[in-house]
Amino acid sequence: EPDDFFETSFPCLNDTYRFYLNKVTGLDRKYNTGALHIKDILSPLFGTLKESVQFNYCFDIAWMVNQFPPEFRDLPVLIVHGDKREAKARLLKQAQPFPHVRFCQAKLDIAFGTHHTKMMLLWYEEGFRVVILTSNLIRADWYQKTQGMWMSPLFPRLPKGSGASAGESPTFFKRDLLEYLASYRVPELEEWIQRIKEHDLSETRVYLVGSTPGRYVGENMERWGHLRLRKLLHDHAEPIPGEERWPVIGQFSSIGSMGLDKTKWLAGEFQRTLTTLGKSSLRSDTPVHLVFPSVDDVRTSLEGYPAGGSLPYSLQTAQKQLWLHSYFHRWKANTTGRSHAMPHIKTYMRASPDFTELAWFVVTSSNLSKAAWGALEKNNTQVMVRSYELGVLYLPAAFGMKTFPVLKDPFPVSSSSTGFPVPFDLPPVCYSPKDQPWIWNIPYNQAPDTHGNIWVPS
Numbered sequence: 001e002p003d004d005f006f007e008t009s010f011p012c013l014n015d016t017y018r019f020y021l022n023k024v025t026g027l028d029r030k031y032n033t034g035a036l037h038i039k040d041i042l043s044p045l046f047g048t049l050k051e052s053v054q055f056n057y058c059f060d061i062a063w064m065v066n067q068f069p070p071e072f073r074d075l076p077v078l079i080v081h082g083d084k085r086e087a088k089a090r091l092l093k094q095a096q097p098f099p100h101v102r103f104c105q106a107k108l109d110i111a112f113g114t115h116h117t118k119m120m121l122l123w124y125e126e127g128f129r130v131v132i133l134t135s136n137l138i139r140a141d142w143y144q145k146t147q148g149m150w151m152s153p154l155f156p157r158l159p160k161g162s163g164a165s166a167g168e169s170p171t172f173f174k175r176d177l178l179e180y181l182a183s184y185r186v187p188e189l190e191e192w193i194q195r196i197k198e199h200d201l202s203e204t205r206v207y208l209v210g211s212t213p214g215r216y217v218g219e220n221m222e223r224w225g226h227l228r229l230r231k232l233l234h235d236h237a238e239p240i241p242g243e244e245r246w247p248v249i250g251q252f253s254s255i256g257s258m259g260l261d262k263t264k265w266l267a268g269e270f271q272r273t274l275t276t277l278g279k280s281s282l283r284s285d286t287p288v289h290l291v292f293p294s295v296d297d298v299r300t301s302l303e304g305y306p307a308g309g310s311l312p313y314s315l316q317t318a319q320k321q322l323w324l325h326s327y328f329h330r331w332k333a334n335t336t337g338r339s340h341a342m343p344h345i346k347t348y349m350r351a352s353p354d355f356t357e358l359a360w361f362v363v364t365s366s367n368l369s370k371a372a373w374g375a376l377e378k379n380n381t382q383v384m385v386r387s388y389e390l391g392v393l394y395l396p397a398a399f400g401m402k403t404f405p406v407l408k409d410p411f412p413v414s415s416s417s418t419g420f421p422v423p424f425d426l427p428p429v430c431y432s433p434k435d436q437p438w439i440w441n442i443p444y445n446q447a448p449d450t451h452g453n454i455w456v457p458s
């Protein structure tokens, strides 16, 4: 049920799951009803903004300022980023003309870690809203890519003097969000932690799945990354008869080094997590489908080869793990009209053998990488996470269901559907023998893209 004046006035949003795709320029309008542009998210229709925080990786500050409606355009914005040294200087220089934009540098003390987390904290006159998303704050990420977000309900202020545990949700989202923010250990977020404490987050039905750089032992191993996901699936999902035949699907826009064979991480600890449902886990016979665009998917996309600029799979990494490519499936999304809008969204899910039901669904900033999800070390007594990541887990039990039915036609969106709007076609389609995974740092000059261009990286 729409939770407040704002959402009822916005055209038909799916407020069962609050999972939305970005608008894509150039699609039939049918495929953009219920999809959101950044200007929609920041619109007064969702609340009267007072201040906001933008957690992200890549920023175009002047463009970002312009996405706010004029009446909100000079309200304070805090940027949480991971840039250092010259990159940090360039970022701060971008904000020279905008005194209302301030910065907070996230600590990145482990090599190759990045600040991938994408989140908006929106403080309104009327309350508070959280958006967890996959898009950078640059024009190209909101133009012709498939991107996703979870948009929270409007969280009202708690009555004065409410206790510390007030406003908690059945999924402990308030505690977990506060712990995630506290993990930055930066003064700039203190006032935001305090503000969130004063609000009622009890209507939240998703679980928070975050990553914060560090080396974790003991109970702390289950706080972040894939061991956090495993803990949630162990504690809040039910075993399913014949679950070994329920495939796992991972879909992402970049890939890290997975080691010399599948046992090193993917088919070991990561698959053990993804196949957990209640007490049972590692099903080594469970099908694992990985969705990553082929060269032809990129070539024939709306953006053409330049879409590959946001699919940073390098030749150096790919040639060390040719075994991985046998898991790959094409990017096909006729269901959402987005087969030619390359994915920058990242999603993970467990589907029924006939792909009509889901046991769970995750939308996140996390790509297929040990840096994002964490990797066990020291004989499985420690887990190392390199990057900041953030996503949400949808579990049927939190929606009073046993499984999520897969929604066949998500567009135009229907606000009351109980079907889950999976953003791409199920079952995923295997690469043909001629298909190759997109690799971003090699030339493609044999066939022109949709704009008649070839790709010759420098």
Ligand SMILES: O=C(O)c1cnc2c(S(=O)(=O)O)cccc2c1O
Binding pocket: 057, 058, 115, 116, 134, 136, 309, 310, 311, 312
């Ligand atoms: O959205 C992100 O968090 C993100 C992070 N990194 C990217 C890179 S690279 O830093 O890996 O070279 C290259 C192209 C796109 C990227 C991107 O979209």
